[in-house]
Amino acid sequence: MESLGVLLITANVGSLCDEPEEMEKSWLQEFYKTVQDHQPVFIALHLQEFGGKTYQENMGSAENFIRRLMQSEEMSQYNSIQSFIDKDFTQAEKFTALASVYFIHSSLRSVHIYDFQEKNFVPVSGHTMWMGSLEDCPTVHKERFPQDFWLEFAWTRKGFMKTRWLVNDRMFDLVNLHLFHDASNLVSIDCSPSVYSTNRRRALYHVLTRLKDDCNAPFFLFGDFNFRLDLKSLIQAQGWSSSDRDGHTAVYEQDGEVQLIMKCKRFEHQNAKVFQDENEHMLLRFDHEPIPFLSELTEVQISFPPTYPFSENVSKPSEFMGTRCPAWCDRVFMSHAARALLQKGKHGETCVRYGRIGGDVCMGDHKPVFLYFEMETVDQPEN
Numbered sequence: 001m002e003s004l005g006v007l008l009i010t011a012n013v014g015s016l017c018d019e020p021e022e023m024e025k026s027w028l029q030e031f032y033k034t035v036q037d038h039q040p041v042f043i044a045l046h047l048q049e050f051g052g053k054t055y056q057e058n059m060g061s062a063e064n065f066i067r068r069l070m071q072s073e074e075m076s077q078y079n080s081i082q083s084f085i086d087k088d089f090t091q092a093e094k095f096t097a098l099a100s101v102y103f104i105h106s107s108l109r110s111v112h113i114y115d116f117q118e119k120n121f122v123p124v125s126g127h128t129m130w131m132g133s134l135e136d137c138p139t140v141h142k143e144r145f146p147q148d149f150w151l152e153f154a155w156t157r158k159g160f161m162k163t164r165w166l167v168n169d170r171m172f173d174l175v176n177l178h179l180f181h182d183a184s185n186l187v188s189i190d191c192s193p194s195v196y197s198t199n200r201r202r203a204l205y206h207v208l209t210r211l212k213d214d215c216n217a218p219f220f221l222f223g224d225f226n227f228r229l230d231l232k233s234l235i236q237a238q239g240w241s242s243s244d245r246d247g248h249t250a251v252y253e254q255d256g257e258v259q260l261i262m263k264c265k266r267f268e269h270q271n272a273k274v275f276q277d278e279n280e281h282m283l284l285r286f287d288h289e290p291i292p293f294l295s296e297l298t299e300v301q302i303s304f305p306p307t308y309p310f311s312e313n314v315s316k317p318s319e320f321m322g323t324r325c326p327a328w329c330d331r332v333f334m335s336h337a338a339r340a341l342l343q344k345g346k347h348g349e350t351c352v353r354y355g356r357i358g359g360d361v362c363m364g365d366h367k368p369v370f371l372y373f374e375m376e377t378v379d380q381p382e383n
C-alpha cells in the first residue's frame with residue numbers, strides 16, 4: 001500500500017485586482033505556498049472565467065500565465081503536466097472559459113488518463129497543453145449548458161469539463177464546473193430558494209445525470225458553483241423590518257437603525273452584526289444550496305470564511321466588496337464513492353484539509369479554495 005498526497009484547487013480568475021501584475025505575482029506565490037505546505041504528488045487546478053471578463057483581449061496573457069506556471073522553478077518536480085484550456089471564444093455556442101491543469105510529481109510512476117474516443121487509458125508524460133474549443137481533444141469531455149436551458153435569463157460561458165484518471169490502481173473523475181450567478185440582489189431576495197438557486201439546482205442535476213450516464217466513476221466536482229446564501233431566510237432571521245422598497249432599492253432596519261441597503265448590484269451592510277468577521281459561522285447556516293444534493297454529493301466541513309466577493313483594491317485584500325452578500329461560491333464536492341478514497345487514519349480523516357487560499361492578499365474577487373487529502377493506493381509496477 002502506498003499513500004498519495006492529492007491537492008485539488010478551484011479558482012475563479014475572472015476579475016483582476018487594480019494592479020494585475022502585482023496580483024499575478026501574489027496569486028502564484030500563494031499557489032506555490034499551498035503546494036509547498038502539502039507536498040502533494042498529484043495536483044488538479046480548476047480555473048473558471050479563464051481570460052477574465054474581457055477575454056477577447058486577455059486570452060493571450062492568460063495563456064502565458066499557464067505557460068509560466070508550467071515552466072516555473074517551483075513546479076519543476078512535477079515532470080508531467082497536462083493542461084486543457086477552453087479558449088476559443090469565437091465558438092459562441094461552445095465556449096465555457098474553463099481551464100484545468102494537472103501536475104504529476106516525478107515520484108509518481110503509474111498515471112494514466114482516459115481517452116474518451118478510444119475508450120481506454122493512456123499513460124501521461126511530459127508537458128501537454130490542449131487549447132482551443134477542445135472538441136477534438138480525446139482526453140477531456142467538455143459540455144456547455146445548452147443555450148435554451150433558460151429562456152428567461154441571458155447567460156454566457158457556463159458548463160463543465162471532465163477528465164478521468166487512473167493513478168496506481170485508483171480510477172476517478174475530476175470535474176471542473178461553473179454554474180450561473182445571481183444577477184440581481186433584489187430578485188434573489190424575493191423568494192426562498194431564489195430563482196437563481198432553483199436554476200443552479202437544475203443545472204447541477206443535469207451535470208450529475210451526465211456523470212452518472214458515463215460510467216459512474218467516483219468523482220471530485222470542484223469549481224465555482226456560485227452557491228449563495230438564502231437571502232430571504234437570512235434577513236427574516238435577523239428580525240429586521242423593511243423600511244423602504246421600490247423597484248430599485250430595498251432598505252432593512254432594526255430599532256430605527258439602517259442595517260442593510262440593497263440594490264440590483266449593491267449590498268451595503270451598515271456594520272450589521274451578522275456580517276462581522278466573528279459571525280461568519282452564523283452565515284454558514286444560510287448556505288442551503290448543497291442540501292438537495294446530499295444523497296449524491298458530500299463535502300468536508302467548511303471552517304473558512306466566505307470566498308466571494310472581495311475587493312479588487314490591492315490595499316484591501318481581505319475586505320468584502322459592497323456588491324453581493326458574502327457567500328461560499330467556490331467549493332470542492334465529491335461523490336460518496338470518492339469520499340471513501342480519502343484515507344482514514346486512526347483518528348478519522350486526520351490528514352484532510354479544506355481551506356481558502358490568499359486571505360490576506362488580493363486574488364481577485366474570489367479566493368481560491370483547496371482540498372488536500374491522502375489516498376491509499378496499490379503501487380503498480382511500470383510495464
Ligand SMILES: *[C@@H]1O[C@H](CO)[C@@H](O)[C@H](O)[C@H]1NC(C)=O
Nearest residue numbers: 017018019312313314315316
Ligand atoms: C484603494 O484603497 C486605497 C485606500 O483606501 C485608496 O486610497 C485607493 O484610492 C484605492 N484604489 C482604487 C483604485 O480605488
